[in-house]
Amino acid sequence: MVVKVDHIGIAVSNLEETLKVYTDLLGLELHGTETVEEQKVKTAFLPVGDSEIELLESTAPDGPIAKFIEARGQGIQHIAFKVDDIEAALAELKAKGVRLIDEKPRYGAGGAKIAFLHPKATNGVLIELCQKG
Numbered sequence: 001m002v003v004k005v006d007h008i009g010i011a012v013s014n015l016e017e018t019l020k021v022y023t024d025l026l027g028l029e030l031h032g033t034e035t036v037e038e039q040k041v042k043t044a045f046l047p048v049g050d051s052e053i054e055l056l057e058s059t060a061p062d063g064p065i066a067k068f069i070e071a072r073g074q075g076i077q078h079i080a081f082k083v084d085d086i087e088a089a090l091a092e093l094k095a096k097g098v099r100l101i102d103e104k105p106r107y108g109a110g111g112a113k114i115a116f117l118h119p120k121a122t123n124g125v126l127i128e129l130c131q132k133g
Contacts, residue, residue, distance in 0.1 A: 001089050006082040006130050007045070007052040011068045011075060015044055015057035022046050022053060034109045041065050043109045054080070054109070078116070080128035086113045089129050093117065105131070 012018040015033070022028045028046040035042045040063030044055040056077060058066035068077050083089040086105045094100060101116040108114035108130060117127040 001083055001092060002081040003084060004082050005051045006080040006132075007054045008076060009054045009056055009078040009080060009128070011065045011072075011077040012055050012057050013069060013074055015042055015055055018055055018057075019044055022055070028053070035059060036107070036109050038107055039064065045110070078126040078128050080114070080130050083129050083131055086115060086129055086131040090115055 010018075019030060023030055023046070028048060031045040031047050031052065033042060033044045037059075040058060040060040042057045042059055046053045046055070056065045058064075058069070060066065065077065090100065090103060090105070094103065099118040099121040101118050102114075105113035105115045108128075110132065113131045115129050117129070119126045
């Protein structure tokens, strides 16, 4: 089902300031930014080998990233796994009784299809499945 770690999502309060850490201090190259209105978030992707770091800044005080930072502070918000067929992966997980946040994929950054598993089903870790292309 899982092909690889696609990216690690990190919730940040200030995208521009945080980008300096990853580009200036660590030497990573910014692959681009995108605002995903549906999720009330602005994202920045920084490739690291075959995976990426995704920085996430909320665009609204009631957005999921703003709520995450309010509750837990800045830091790792989710880990995303690449799958070849997200619909089949969700059906398989649902059949296994896994609690899902998304039973059907939704639009994510970069045009990816994404879906989240509920952290209560994954020992407290928010897991995203993503299918690109």
